[in-house]
Amino acid sequence: MSAVTKLSYLGFNVADFSQWNTILFDILGLEVRKDSPAGQTQLRMDSQHHRFTFFESDHNSTAYIGWEVDNIDQFNALYQHLQTMGIGVELASDSEKEARQVLELMKFRGPDNVAMEVCFAPFKDNQPYEPSCTRFGGFVTGDQGLGHILYCHSDMKEALAFYRDALGMRISDYIHWDEARATFLHCNPRHHTLAICNPCFGTGAGELNHFMVQAENIDDVGQAYDRVAELDVPLVLTLGKHTNDKMTSFYMITPSGFAIEYGFGGAEIHNDAEWEVALYNAPKIWGHNLVG
Structure with missing residues (x-):
């Protein structure tokens, strides 16, 4: 079956990037x-050209979700599959491909009109990723992609059918x-690349x-947690460990209102x-x- 294989990149509209x-x-x-x-700020976290794009805007919102496939045959098969399902791909x-720095790209709308894209062959940079603060290691990406996202949907049954039937994701647990x-789904070894939940x-x-990024080293998470306290960054959830994916993580609130989970050791x-x-x-x- 045609399926996405990882979360590749994310785009956000932001009213004030300095925040x-x-x-x-x-x-x-x-x-x-x-x-x-x-008018854009592109950010790296590994060898990929960029993983995040922040667009100057008069409002805060998610611009798009970028999924990825591993080869051109998967890309073509998924495009035909979405067409056959009647999805306006x-x-x-x-x-547009140049803007995303990918070889191939398709666009469509998911449940609740969420803007989605699927790419093949995002460009790799010949220069190493240079972190902007002290780190003990890098991020867990590679065949597990950027990390994971959690979206809320109005009709969970419909949304689950879309992610399974259209994008080929598989249920991890609930x-x-x-x-x-909440339902958790995977498309590679990461316990879940997507979680969906009722509003x-x-x-x-x-x-x-929220979206999640995973450190290779627990000390990066611990050091970041210390910096959160020092710099007075607002938290949603304190440091803890999840039941299902066994991730040790904490959640920060962003200027756009959603959270970023930063963790280590996911199943x-x-x-x-x-x-x-x-x-x-x-x-x-x-x-x-819960904080606050």
Whole structure:
């Protein structure tokens, strides 16, 4: 079956990029591309040309989600598959491919009209990633992609069918707690590249709740957690450990209102036939206390 294989990049519209400096550079250590186009700031976290693009805007919103496939045959098959399903998929123009710095690109809308793209062969930079703050290691990317995202959707049944049938994702497990009903899906060894949830805890339908980036070294997370306190960066959840993916992480609130999870040690799924899909009644083993 045609399927995406990783989360490749994310785009955001921001009213004031300067408000992001502390989180992106002092805490996460991302690198600004000095050749970012006018009106944009492109950020690196590994060998890929860029993983994040922030667009100057008069409002804050998610501009797009960029998925990835591993080869041109997968790209062509997925394009035909989405067409057959009646999804309004379009092949991108040369200028759009150049803007994303990818060889091939398609665009379409997901559940609740979320803007999505699928690329093949994002360009690799011949210069190493240079972190903007002290790090003990890099980020876990490679065949696991950028990290993961959590979106809220108005119709969970419809959304789950889209991500499974259109994009080929596979269920990892579920967590039901308080008012939340979350489903976790994977498309590579990362426990989940996508989580979907009913609108809850202030996140509306079609809105991003958070994205996650994963450190190679627990000390990077610990050091970042110290800097959060020193620099008075607002938290959503304190340091803690999840029940399902066993990630040790904390959540920061961004100027756009969604959160960034920064963690270490997430579980991996290497064999779907041996993986046990479970239902959890809480998202945490310890910590992850709500702030505010």
